[in-house]
Amino acid sequence: xxxxxxxxxxxxxxxxxxxxxxxxxxxxxxxxxxxxxxxxxxxxxxxxxxxxxxxxxxxxxxxxxxxxxxxxxxxxxxxxxxxxxxxxxxxxxxxxxxxxxxxxxxxxxxxxxxxxxxxxxxxxxxxxxxxxxxxxxxxxxxxxxxxxxxxxxxxxxxxxxxxxxxxxxxxxxxxxxxxxxxxxxxxxxxxxxxxxxxxxxxxxxxxxxxxxxxxxxxxxxxxxxxxxxxxxxxxxxxxxxxxxxxxxxxxxxxxxxxxxxxxxxxxxxxxxxxxxxxxxxxxxxxxxxxxxxxxxxxxxxxxxxxxxxxxxxxxxxxxxxxxxxxxxxxxxxxxxxxxxxxxxxxxxxxxxxxxxxxxxxxxxxxxxxxxxxxxxxxxxxxxxxxxxxxxxxxxxxxxxxxxxxxxxxxxxxxxxxxxxxxxxxxxxxxxxxxxxxxxxxxxxxxxxxxxxxxxxxxxxxxxxxxxxxxxxxxxxxxxxxxxxxxxxxxxxxxxxxxxxxxxxxxxxxxxxxxxxxx
Amino acid sequence: xxxxxxxxxxxxxxxxxxxxxxxxxxxxxxxxxxxxxxxxxxxxxxxxxxxxxxxxxxxxxxxxxxxxxxxxxxxxxxxxxxxxxxxxxxxxxxxxxxxxxxxxxxxxxxxxxxxxxxxxxxxxxxxxxxxxxxxxxxxxxxxxxxxxxxxxxxxxxxxxxxxxxxxxxxxxxxxxxxxxxxxxxxxxxxxxxxxxxxxxxxxxxxxxxxxxxxxxxxxxxxxxxxxxxxxxxxxxxxxxxxxxxxxxxxxxxxxxxxxxxxxxxxxxxxxxxxxxxxxxxxxxxxxxxxxxxxxxxxxxxxxxxxxxxxxxxxxxxxxxxxxxxxxxxxxxxxxxxxxxxxxxxxxxxxxxxxxxxxxxxxxxxxxxxxxxxxxxxxxxxxxxxxxxxxxxxxxxxxxxxxxxxxxxxxxxxxxxxxxxxxxxxxxxxxxxxxxxxxxxxxxxxxxxxx
Numbered sequence: 005x006x007x008x009x010x011x012x013x014x015x016x017x018x019x020x021x022x023x024x025x026x027x028x029x030x031x032x033x034x035x036x037x038x039x040x041x042x043x044x045x046x047x048x049x050x051x052x053x054x055x056x057x058x059x060x061x062x063x064x065x066x067x068x069x070x071x072x073x074x075x076x077x078x079x080x081x082x083x084x085x086x087x088x089x090x091x092x093x094x095x096x097x098x099x100x101x102x103x104x105x106x107x108x109x110x111x112x113x114x115x116x117x118x119x120x121x122x123x124x125x126x127x128x129x130x131x132x133x134x135x136x137x138x139x140x141x142x143x144x145x146x147x148x149x150x151x152x153x154x155x156x157x158x159x160x161x162x163x164x165x166x167x168x169x170x171x172x173x174x175x176x177x178x179x180x181x182x183x184x185x186x187x188x189x190x191x192x193x194x195x196x197x198x199x200x201x202x203x204x205x206x207x208x209x210x211x212x213x214x215x216x217x218x219x220x221x222x223x224x225x226x227x228x229x230x231x232x233x234x235x236x237x238x239x240x241x242x243x244x245x246x247x248x249x250x251x252x253x254x255x256x257x258x259x260x261x262x263x264x265x266x267x268x269x270x271x272x273x274x275x276x277x278x279x280x281x282x283x284x285x286x287x288x289x290x291x292x293x294x295x296x297x298x299x300x301x302x303x304x305x306x307x308x309x310x311x312x313x314x315x316x317x318x319x320x321x322x323x324x325x326x327x328x329x330x331x332x333x334x335x336x337x338x339x340x341x342x343x344x345x346x347x348x349x350x351x352x353x354x355x356x357x358x359x360x361x362x363x364x365x366x367x368x369x370x371x372x373x374x375x376x377x378x379x380x381x382x383x384x385x386x387x388x389x390x391x392x393x394x395x396x397x398x399x400x401x402x403x404x405x406x407x408x409x410x411x412x413x414x415x416x417x418x419x420x421x422x423x424x425x426x427x428x429x430x431x432x433x434x435x436x437x438x439x440x441x442x443x444x445x446x447x448x449x450x451x452x453x454x455x456x457x458x459x460x461x462x463x464x465x466x467x468x469x470x471x472x473x474x475x476x477x478x479x480x481x482x483x484x485x486x487x488x489x490x491x492x493x494x495x496x497x498x499x500x501x502x503x504x505x506x507x508x509x510x511x512x513x514x515x516x517x518x519x520x521x522x
Numbered sequence: 523x524x525x526x527x528x529x530x531x532x533x534x535x536x537x538x539x540x541x542x543x544x545x546x547x548x549x550x551x552x553x554x555x556x557x558x559x560x561x562x563x564x565x566x567x568x569x570x571x572x573x574x575x576x577x578x579x580x581x582x583x584x585x586x587x588x589x590x591x592x593x594x595x596x597x598x599x600x601x602x603x604x605x606x607x608x609x610x611x612x613x614x615x616x617x618x619x620x621x622x623x624x625x626x627x628x629x630x631x632x633x634x635x636x637x638x639x640x641x642x643x644x645x646x647x648x649x650x651x652x653x654x655x656x657x658x659x660x661x662x663x664x665x666x667x668x669x670x671x672x673x674x675x676x677x678x679x680x681x682x683x684x685x686x687x688x689x690x691x692x693x694x695x696x697x698x699x700x701x702x703x704x705x706x707x708x709x710x711x712x713x714x715x716x717x718x719x720x721x722x723x724x725x726x727x728x729x730x731x732x733x734x735x736x737x738x739x740x741x742x743x744x745x746x747x748x749x750x751x752x753x754x755x756x757x758x759x760x761x762x763x764x765x766x767x768x769x770x771x772x773x774x775x776x777x778x779x780x781x782x783x784x785x786x787x788x789x790x791x792x793x794x795x796x797x798x799x800x801x802x803x804x805x806x807x808x809x810x811x812x813x814x815x816x817x818x819x820x821x822x823x824x825x826x827x828x829x830x831x832x833x834x835x836x837x838x839x840x841x842x843x844x845x846x847x848x849x850x851x852x853x854x855x856x857x858x859x860x861x862x863x864x865x866x867x868x869x870x871x872x873x874x875x876x877x878x879x880x881x882x883x884x885x886x887x888x889x890x891x892x893x894x895x896x897x898x899x900x901x902x903x904x905x906x907x908x909x910x911x912x913x914x915x916x917x918x919x920x921x922x923x924x925x926x927x928x929x930x931x932x933x934x935x936x937x938x939x940x941x942x943x944x945x946x947x948x949x950x951x952x953x954x955x956x957x958x959x960x961x962x963x964x965x966x967x968x969x970x971x972x
Contacts, residue, residue: 196845197744204722204746207848219634226613235612235639240605243643246581246624254689262686262693269668270731273713281775 526961539582579625588619623667659705664712694733711757737777752857763854905948912939
């Protein structure tokens with residue numbers, strides 16, 4: 005549109021009915037640029053804006069008139085000059101010639117302003133179209149974005165669905181593979197079985213065939229062979245039976261006897277078996293009874309009601325022992341065992357839960373326990389402490405009493421004297437005793453030494469006497485009694501003396517011992 | 523432990539008399555009877571042909587020698603050495619021969635299992651039993667010797683006949699619910715008969731003495747079934763060993779399985795003890811290698827071995843069987859209870875070098891013995907809880923709850939122990955090699971004999 009010839013523009017402008025009414029004196033460039041501002045019938049919006057910006061309604065004149073009046077023409081002119089300068093227009097500055105404005109610079113200025121305005125409008129128009137285009141592009145892009153997103157979502161879903169399907173198919177393939185493998189294995193196994201059976205059958209068939217041929221040969225041989233060797237037994241003499249009895253005829257009685265024996269053997273075997281089973285059964289029942297009693301015992305301390313149950317059970321026991329093999333009794337026993345066992349189990353479970361509770365509370369429980377213990381300890385210690393304190397206090401008091409009696413010196417001294425006197429007396433007594441003992445001891449010792457010396461002398465004398473006597477005895481050796489007697493008496497006296505002295509010494513020793521001990 | 527001199531034998535025929543006083547051996551066609559304690563030859567008999575089977579009568583008075591090729595059975599008496607008895611089966615042939623429990627009748631099974639002939643040594647009576655079944659164990663006598671159970675097959679069905687051994691009276695005859703009966707065995711208390719099917723079907727039936735079916739047990743279908751069966755001496759348990767390497771224990775009250783013993787390749791049970799036989803070769807110095815040493819002193823080549831306790835978890839050597847062959851070497855082929863009922867020894871065929879001992883009181887594994895060679899034979903002491911086993915080398919191994927020990931057989935030349943059995947008193951062991959026997963025990967005379 006921009007590079008159209010001017011008349012086209014003009015016509016268009018007429019068609020659009022715009023209120024443009026100005027004449028140009030500039031070149032075609034500006035004309036084309038102006039023509040660019042004109043728009044297509046589609047751009048209604050911009051037309052409106054153009055209208056609003058470029059149209060100069062008749063009412064706007066009133067606005068202009070407000071700005072410039074008769075009075076402030078020069079100011080207006082100056083102001084306009086300023087504005088023009090600031091805008092950078094090259095229009096010559098309006099000069100006021102005594103109130104008369106030359107139209108040419110004003111027109112030029114106006115034209116330049118119009119140009120400016122046109123340019124601005126054009127730019128605006130361009131921007132607006134650009135904006136519209138961008139808007140529409142954006143919308144278009146947004147739409148396509150949405151569409152693509154949807155498409156993407158859709159394809160993603162399809163993809164996952166396909167994946168899922170593929171996975172299932174893979175699984176199926178795997179299971180089918182496994183089935184195939186197992187079937188193959190089974191087929192192989194069956195084939196091996198068939199082959200082994202076939203080889204076994206073949207082997208047996210071959211064996212039978214061989215036997216058959218042998219039989220046929222033998223038959224042939226027998227048919228040919230004239231001499232038939234008869235079977236016979238040659239025995240030098242018949243032997244007696246191993247049990248020594250005579251052989252019996254075969255009669256029906258014998259048959260019956262055989263039958264009887266056979267049944268007897270069977271019966272005895274069954275009886276032994278039954279006996280062993282009964283024994284086992286009774287042993288097991290006993291074990292069960294014991295178990296039941298034990299279980300009742302375990303449960304009864306916790307549950308007093310179980311005692312009555314126990315009584316019931318004992319009643320059952322009595323009944324059971326009477327009908328040992330009775331089905332009902334057996335069931336009763338087993339049921340009661342089961343019941344007791346269930347009770348025991350529940351009891352154990354409860355204990356377990358309790359134990360676990362205690363275990364989790366143990367950390368707190370530990371402290372509680374130790375606290376209690378500590379408290380006890382503390383109590384004891386306090387008590388001890390109290391006692392000790394009292395004791396010390398008492399001691400202290402006594403000591404104080406002892407020591408601190410400066411006010412009562414006499415009595416204290418008297419007391420002291422009393423104490424010491426007592427002690428003195430005691431010591432004196434002891435000393436006296438001791439000295440007495442010592443004297444006695446000395447005496448005894450003296451006596452003892454004297455006695456020992458005497459003993460030694462007497463011993464020596466005795467020895468001499470003995471020697472003399474022996475000598476005389478040996479020399480005389482007569483059966484006379486008279487001679488003997490004086491010889492005997494002498495040593496006898498010596499021995500008497502000796503024994504006496506010995507006894508003396510012994511007495512002395514005894515006395516000494518007693519004093520020492522006393 | 524004392525070892526006796528070696529004596530010759532053929533066909534592994536060496537038996538101790540039921541009263542324990544005599545030892546009978548067969549050397550080709552000669553029957554040698556020795557006193558067990560002194561090993562002096564007491565009697566010597568000559569048969570008409572190499573002896574294939576030899577058996578003592580229950581009262582230890584007679585010995586039966588069967589010669590299958592000629593169809594002859596000769597019976598010898600110990601009391602009267604000049605007494606003789608010869609049974610000729612004629613053209614009908616002979617497949618097996620055995621004593622009856624009373625020691626006065628001989629049961630001969632003819633060729634092709636056509637019939638069982640019962641010959642009497644007391645009378646002229648001869649009895650015939652038709653259609654006996656040819657199976658692993660078709661005939662069994664009760665422990666007290668009163669009854670005999672015989673498996674029969676008529677018209678593609680299995681039957682069981684119970685005879686009174688006194689006079690061979692047919693007590694009961696009933697159809698067995700098996701597809702193809704493989705064996706039957708009386709319980710030690712003589713009241714229950716265990717009957718089991720062949721390996722194509724796992725089924726074990728328990729019949730009462732009077733022919734009533736007490737119970738039937740089947741652990742699984744289709745796979746190969748029962749391989750071995752053993753009663754406990756108290757008749758309380760019935761051990762069933764099967765091809766799935768497990769032993770199932772049935773109880774005698776409900777006839778239901780009370781436990782099953784597995785034989786895994788890795789032992790992780792902490793209560794069990796694993797004994798591993800470890801051989802140690804003696805160091806030979808170069809100056810010892812003289813000819814004299816090599817010929818006389820066989821200890822140079824014999825290796826000492828001892829048992830070491832292996833830490834758990836222990837691995838047991840497994841040999842995978844050939845899957846295409848019939849009767850594959852897998853599963854429990856041998857079961858034996860100890861005499862006091864407390865232990866059970868088992869052997870799993872795909873772990874042939876190991877022997878498993880189970881505690882029956884706790885129903886758990888007690889010990890595993892791992893040998894250096896496959897276990898050939900194992901027997902319990904008839905009196906004490908003691909197990910003797912051999913693996914075909916020159917040693918004999920003993921296990922007891924106290925421990926186990928390996929004993930070298932100190933015999934000139936090498937004595938490869940192929941099988942062994944205990945004397946009925948449990949005081950000595952009889953070891954059999956391919957051609958010789960040797961006795962060992964606490965009270966065995968070890969002096970030479972002519």
